[in-house]
Amino acid sequence: MNAINPISDNQRYARCIESSKRVRWDLDADVIRGRRFDTAHKFLPDGLSLVDAFTTLSDEEKRFVSQIQGRTYANVFGLVERFINAKVLELSRTHWLGDQVALEALVRFSDEELKHQALFRRIETMIGDVLPQGYRFDIDPDAVARVVLGKSTWAVLALTLDIELFTQLHYRQSIEPDAELSDLFKDVFLHHWKEESQHAILDELEWVRHDAGLTPEERDRAVDEFIELVAAVDGILQAQAKADAGYFAAACGRTMGETEPPAIDAAFLKAYRWQYIHSGARHPHFGKVLSSLVTEEQGHRINAALATLQ
């Protein structure tokens, strides 16, 4: 299953370039368009924020939860795109003196990811302008990237494909009919998805190509490293769920009973694990590519690790 067909792969890189040129957007002219966020709207769709899990909250409080999660969405993407872009630049080296079509596809990928980081920084600031004081996101993207990039390329590409596939599902959730959802945030999902669709194809091409050069022992170690990376992502999500639940409690304007704060913390974590781990790991295409690269036992090992994050 690891055999690479150079003709069709070359065409796939070329198609990614064509699509990248066709869908290319400008941060201000196409996405922001002079708009501001309005707290009368939800920022994340219900299918991502999992508002139904926040059983003790009023509709207004659930809307606030979606806005907090929207701000965290901007921060998490700003963070993951830091290591994704660094890995793409590193991978591009293998094409410097070879396939110039593949090189161009990866250069465009990197350029887009830099633009996406700028987009998410911008909307993070814009959301900060309309939400109450006190929100915190204390995780440094460079520090996380250093840890992630310390793992094998196979493991980083597995995590990257997971992430870039879930942006497609997030876009689909955002187009579910919901008159209360922010048009500006819907445009963020739409434009991000347009460029991420090519990235997911390139992740797969690079992952399969890289995999073909590994020994079974190297791949087996990489499987464990992928599991370690998912656990590291989960550690970030646990910390942020706690921070966001604390911010919600401080800013929601009412006193809570003893049992409510832990339930809200758990609901944030459930939503974040869905958004940033399972919506990609359960994507059929992720399963298909992964199972073409690993043994049955390695697949079970990964699934067992993912099953602990419920």
Ligand SMILES: [Fe+2]
């Ligand atoms: Fe992106």
Ligand SMILES: [Fe+2]
């Ligand atoms: Fe991407």
